[in-house]
Amino acid sequence: MLAIPKISVIVPAYNVSGYIQETLNSLLLQTFSNFEVLVVDDGSSDDTPGIVEKFEERDSRFKLLQKSNGGLSSARNYGIRHARGEYIALLDGDDIYHKDKLATHVARLDRDADVGVVYSASQTIRDDGRPTFISLSGKPVHSNPMLALLCKNFVGHGSNGVFRRCLVDEVGEFDEDLRSWEDVDFWLRIAATQKWRFYREKRILCSYRVRPSGLSFNLVQMRICGEQVIQAAKERSPQLIEPMLPTAYAYMYRYLARLCLQGGDTETARDFIDQALICDKSIFYRDMRSLLTLVSVRLSRITKLVIKRSLGSAKYAKKYES
Secondary structure (H helix, E strand, O other), rough: OOOOOEEEEEEEOOOOOOOOHHHHHHHOOOOOOOOOEEEEOOOOOOOHHHHHHHHHHHOEEEEEEEEEEOOOHHHHHHHHHHHOEEEEEEOEEEEOEOHHHHHHHHHHHHOOEEEEHHHHHHHHOOOOEEEEEEEEEOOOOOHHHHHHHHOOOOOOOOEEEEEEEEHHHOOOOOOOOOOHHHHHHHHHHHHOOOEEEEEEEEEEEEEEEEEOOOOOOOHHHHHHHHHHHHHHHHOOHHHHHHHHHHHHHHHHHHHHHHHHHHOOOOOHHHHHHHHHHHHHHHHHOOOOOHHHHHHHHHHHHHHHHHHHHHHOOOOOOOOOOO
């Protein structure tokens, strides 16, 4: 085993036996090799730990950590506490890294001392691994990362960010009381230090899987968590954030509308879009993706057919359910 790995890849895993092998294989294919992989089994009831053990047996860089179920933030924090690397990479147990993901981000962090977080564009894939038409560029909508994050999580999803381990000591761990928006909250706390830059790699370096299922995410809970994260950001930086609140809430409602639409709940999607319009209608003519969401909600019957063809189902949920 390498004495000190350069980077620790934290893989929270909860009942992902159908995906975890492909996820870990994408790490075996990395062009950068000085890493450790800490798979945190968060109380799975399937064969997830058994599959991970096989990787652990044949490659000393892989390690299985097991704990009782506590949710995504709890699993990430548990892994980070055991990490030995200078840098931390996050990878959900059903997503996939491009072979150059680690090499590209490590090189940037080594090169630029003021960069705290690196991430890339990403591609959405279906449950069966086939790519969809949906990609995330990661381009912020504002030059100030705090204001940009309040509008959109430009990092995109939980398998994209790579950051310096010292940032956890500086801003704290992922908030385990948040059942969603926990990654946005973490990035916002880093941005609030005004010390660290976020760097975007324009290439697609990871794939983000969606799974066919019912509309299993809790929209009420997501809305409450979103409001908590926005308010916490305002308390940290009131003069900067206060004027931005109507726009931040408009983007939050637009995001919830998109989730409802993708889950097939067009009536609730229309309600959220109406709330977004009340908060700040300008987001729909300043931001193309917001406009597309608005149009998609208004043309919801056609949109449902497009989603079904792309994702293999008119309804889907993004993973980690505990």
